[in-house]
Amino acid sequence: xxxxxxxxxxxxxxxxxxxxxxxxxxxxxxxxxxxxxxxxxxxxxxxxxxxxxxxxxxxxxxxxxxxxxxxxxxxxxxxxxxxxxxxxxxxxxxxxxxxxxxxxxxxxxxxxxxxxxxxxxxxxxxxxxxxxxxxxxxxxxxxxxxxxxxxxxxxxxxxxxxxxxxxxxxxxxxxxxxxxxxxxxxxxxxxxxxxxxxxxxxxxxxxxxxxxxxxxxxxxxxxxxxxxxxxxxxxxxxxxxxxxxxxxxxxxxxxxxxxxxxxxxxxxxxxxxxxxxxxxxxxxxxxxxxxxxxxxxxxxxxxxxxxxxxxxxxxxxxxxxxxxxxxxxxxxxxxxxxxxxxxxxxxxxxxxxxxxxxxxxxxxxxxxxxxxxxxxxxxxxxxxxxxxxxxxxxxxxxxxxxxxxxxxxxxxxxxxxxxxxxxxxxxxxxxxxxxxxxxxxxxxxxxxxxxxxxxxxxxxxxxxxxxxxxxxxxxxxxxxxxxxxxxxxxxxxxxxxxxxxxxxxxxxxxxxxxxxxxxxxxxxxxxxxxxxxxxxxxxxxxxxxxxxxxxxxxxxxxxxxxxxxx
Numbered sequence: 001x002x003x004x005x006x007x008x009x010x011x012x013x014x015x016x017x018x019x020x021x022x023x024x025x026x027x028x029x030x031x032x033x034x035x036x037x038x039x040x041x042x043x044x045x046x047x048x049x050x051x052x053x054x055x056x057x058x059x060x061x062x063x064x065x066x067x068x069x070x071x072x073x074x075x076x077x078x079x080x081x082x083x084x085x086x087x088x089x090x091x092x093x094x095x096x097x098x099x100x101x102x103x104x105x106x107x108x109x110x111x112x113x114x115x116x117x118x119x120x121x122x123x124x125x126x127x128x129x130x131x132x133x134x135x136x137x138x139x140x141x142x143x144x145x146x147x148x149x150x151x152x153x154x155x156x157x158x159x160x161x162x163x164x165x166x167x168x169x170x171x172x173x174x175x176x177x178x179x180x181x182x183x184x185x186x187x188x189x190x191x192x193x194x195x196x197x198x199x200x201x202x203x204x205x206x207x208x209x210x211x212x213x214x215x216x217x218x219x220x221x222x223x224x225x226x227x228x229x230x231x232x233x234x235x236x237x238x239x240x241x242x243x244x245x246x247x248x249x250x251x252x253x254x255x256x257x258x259x260x261x262x263x264x265x266x267x268x269x270x271x272x273x274x275x276x277x278x279x280x281x282x283x284x285x286x287x288x289x290x291x292x293x294x295x296x297x298x299x300x301x302x303x304x305x306x307x308x309x310x311x312x313x314x315x316x317x318x319x320x321x322x323x324x325x326x327x328x329x330x331x332x333x334x335x336x337x338x339x340x341x342x343x344x345x346x347x348x349x350x351x352x353x354x355x356x357x358x359x360x361x362x363x364x365x366x367x368x369x370x371x372x373x374x375x376x377x378x379x380x381x382x383x384x385x386x387x388x389x390x391x392x393x394x395x396x397x398x399x400x401x402x403x404x405x406x407x408x409x410x411x412x413x414x415x416x417x418x419x420x421x422x423x424x425x426x427x428x429x430x431x432x433x434x435x436x437x438x439x440x441x442x443x444x445x446x447x448x449x450x451x452x453x454x455x456x457x458x459x460x461x462x463x464x465x466x467x468x469x470x471x472x473x474x475x476x477x478x479x480x481x482x483x484x485x486x487x488x489x490x491x492x493x494x495x496x497x498x499x500x501x502x503x504x505x506x507x508x509x510x511x512x513x514x515x516x517x518x519x520x521x522x523x524x525x526x527x528x529x530x531x532x533x534x535x536x537x538x539x540x541x542x543x544x545x546x547x548x549x550x551x552x553x554x555x556x557x558x559x560x561x562x563x564x565x566x
Contacts, residue, residue, distance in 0.1 A: 228277060
């Protein structure tokens with residue numbers, strides 16, 4: 001866990017005081033709405049459909065138990081008793097009162113938290129692997145590098161009014177669990193032939209209206225040059241990025257229009273002015289940041305635990321949870337645990353104040369007082385002894401946090417959608433709940449196997465629907481809510497954008513459509529080990545279209561052939 005120094009604390013305290021005065025002036029009529037808008041967005045405050053929404057930063061998804069208790073207190077005191085964990089590893093409150101937001105920010109500052117740059121055309125919260133620091137396949141611990149980037153990007157004078165919002169993800173492991181290929185900048189730790197640490201840099205990824213997989217602009221960047229090279233990328237973007245068209249302002253459009261090769265050349269040319277300059281990192285600076293992180297006091301434990309094996313044999317429900325929600329750890333005798341926020345009947349990513357307090361207690365008792373937020377909208381206890389897993393499960397079960405569906409269809413990623421967001425075309429939560437209810441049979445879920453289903457309420461893709469094995473997008477049809485289905489998307493090392501199967505569906509039709517897609521997949525997969533996305537890639541989307549649309553799809557294909565060959 002990163003611990004603030006005096007400068008960090010002074011920074012957030014002064015920001016609270018600034019925003020308190022800005023809010024006072026706005027409520028007194030001394031600031032107009034447009035003047036206040038830029039100020040509130042820089043402090044994570046949106047005006048949503050029914051009430052303000054406050055987005056609180058959880059840098060690289062890491063929380064202490066003390067901080068989580070504060071988030072629970074804020075939910076209970078200033079909101080409606082719950083918070084929503086988002087795909088950017090942040091938490092959102094949907095019902096705060098505008099005049100109380102400065103008080104919330106002051107409470108956050110007391111536990112070394114803030115809402116700075118969780119909105120606006122600036123570098124947003126840096127995200128990373130939710131198993132950072134404990135993953136067995138890790139090359140470097142990315143949290144130290146994320147913290148360096150946080151300090152570099154916060155209020156950076158050149159990059160605080162970019163053409164559009166800007167998102168960076170860092171992955172320190174062999175397997176990409178941070179979705180770096182669909183970020184404005186993706187950073188992946190690598191070793192060169194000499195065994196030296198560096199980074200592969202990707203640029204121009206993103207979802208939204210124009211989903212694109214990022215391109216590699218540098219195969220190996222020595223770690224000393226990370227900040228200066230990112231400075232160069234952002235300078236090129238700041239110089240050439242579109243500011244006249246909201247839909248063409250993201251860096252992915254710039255890279256595509258200028259071509260990756262030309263963009264790479266421009267970055268390299270800009271970097272020559274910055275390389276070996278003041279932004280060059282040195283070991284002492286990396287060590288300074290690393291020293292601000294607490295280090296778990298791991299015990300020397302055997303790789304296996306007899307009490308765990310006995311519990312797995314005696315309790316089928318626990319064994320099923322262990323299979324899906326318990327993950328390998330770099331230290332013998334320890335495991336990482338996913339506490340699911342995807343119980344059937346609950347909006348994906350939502351946690352009550354009571355649940356947050358229970359997780360904080362579990363973290364204190366079993367995980368060195370630390371936890372993580374995943375971009376899949378779950379909570380992680382990163383350092384649990386194997387001997388303690390049954391106790392963790394028993395307590396978490398009481399609070400509804402042990403749904404054994406990690407990696408399965410009902411571990412749905414979903415944005416808040418039209419229930420809250422003023423940008424949404426359609427609701428996300430009711431669709432997620434209907435699908436959870438339809439596939440509530442755990443035996444059936446395990447028969448289906450690993451499958452990611454993501455839902456977004458609009459083209460902004462906050463639910464990452466483009467990279468879901470099955471993606472659902474809310475669309476507006478003459479004032480009515482409909483849902484477009486795509487299949488074949490994936491994240492990870494082999495990220496891919498899903499393809500739309502055809503015309504959209506009414507809300508009540510969506511569970512039936514998902515069931516038909518699953519039925520065809522089960523009939524067509526070549527073994528029980530072939531995942532849904534792999535089946536789609538092998539046989540294409542046409543069989544799925546035919547199974548969903550039937551004769552109407554055949555007739556449409558026939559008409560298209562006639563028009564093509566009159």
